[in-house]
Amino acid sequence: MRFLLLENHFTWSHKYYENCVVHKDKTTAVLSKHAEHRNLFALRACCRRQAHYVYIGQDISGSPVNVDVGMCRTHCGAVPSGALPETGTQQGYSKHSSMLEYLRSKRVRVREPSTNTERPGQTPSCGLNHNCAPTGMRVQRVLLFEGPREVEVIVDCQCENKLNECVRVPAVKTYFFETPYEKVIDVGSCATVKGSPDGFSCVPTKFDSALVTTPNKLDLVRTVEACELKESCYRVPYVEYYYEMVYHADGVKEEKLKEIDVGRCLGGCTTGNRCLLRSPSDSEVCHLWAERPTNSCLPLGYDSHMFLNQHGQIRTVLSISSCLCQS
Incomplete structure (x- = not known):
């Protein structure tokens, strides 16, 4: 009898454990599904395009030309200005010497643009393995007093994966937007690599070209075909042909x-x-630049190639073997 009771207890416990495991699996599936939806929302909604006007010069009439080139900003989890509640008016202006100073400080705070700063220790809007980056660009042609100029305008933004290796990633640009000659080209770019060594970056090493039809002629657009992890100053192949x-x-x-x-x-x-000296309201605006001699990426070593040309004369062509930053 005692053995029968123990066996029944074991059977009930085993079934209860199985039910708990099944319930746990279902709960985990629901939570993971919810997390996927939340991540999808973050990828689409937490990284948005914001207006960013840049002065590019004067048009042919002498009027200033400002273009909204846009910028990608994260905003989820941001602490809006004025979000922190005050515990009473007296406590709000008790830090100031007078009511006039308190009103002045409030007016200054209102004038300052709200910045989307995320709380310390909080997961970034795009997640730890994503960057808020442009997903589409538009090449806008502007006729200035000095001549025509092309300006790249951000169309849309999205959270993009941070990659561990240097690879070519798509970069879509639209040329001659809203015209009969509108054309979309994947010009390509090089991915931002996590944990790359100091002084090294993912840079283009192989190029190609694409033709864009215009009302006046054919334009040649350079595209990126391959990328490699190299130093800031580097050599890329450039082939030339000769008759020998x-x-x-x-x-x-x-x-x-x-x-x-x-x-x-x-x-x-x-x-x-x-x-x-940077602007106190916008850290991306610089009011004073330091004068510093610019360094150039110049050839360091070279090879010599000698051959007979079509006229039977000895021709010498030098080729770059390495590059280095020099003053």
Whole structure:
């Protein structure tokens, strides 16, 4: 009898445990599904385009031209200005020497633009493994007094994955927007790599081109085909072709096409921050820049290629073997 009771108790406990496991699995599935929806909301809604006007010059009439190039900002989890409640009017202006000073301080706070700063220790709006980045760009052509100029305008923003390796990622740009010649081209860009070594960045090393039809002529747009993790100043291939005369042992002369990778130096060499005075209301606006000699990415080493040209003369072509930042 005692053994039968123990067996029944074991059977009931086992069924209860199974029910708990099934309930737990269902709960986990529901929570994970809810988390996916929340992440999808964060990817779409927590990273938005905001207006950002930039002065680019004067038009042919002499009027200033400001273009809304836009910027991508996160806003979920932000603490809006004035969100912290005050515990009474007396406590609000008790820190100031007079009521006039208190009103002045309130007016200054109202004038300052609200910044979307996330609470310390809070997960960023896009998540730890995402960046708020543009998903589409529009190339806007503006006729200025100095001549035509192309301005890249952000169309939309979205949280994008942070990648661990240097790869080419899509970068869609629209040319001749809202015209019969409108064309969308994936010009490509290089991903931002997490934890890349100091002084190294993911940069384009191979390029291609795409044709854009215009009312006057064909425009050539350069596109990125491949990226590599390199230093700020780096060498990229650049092939040139020459005609070479070759004399064989039997005395026969042959004209051949000679391919030489002469190379190019790309990248920037300016290090540090040259801004000495920033705007108190907008940290992206610099009022005073430091004068500093600019460094250039210039050839460091070279190779020499000698051959006979079509006229039987010796031709020498130098090719870049390495690049370095130099003053």
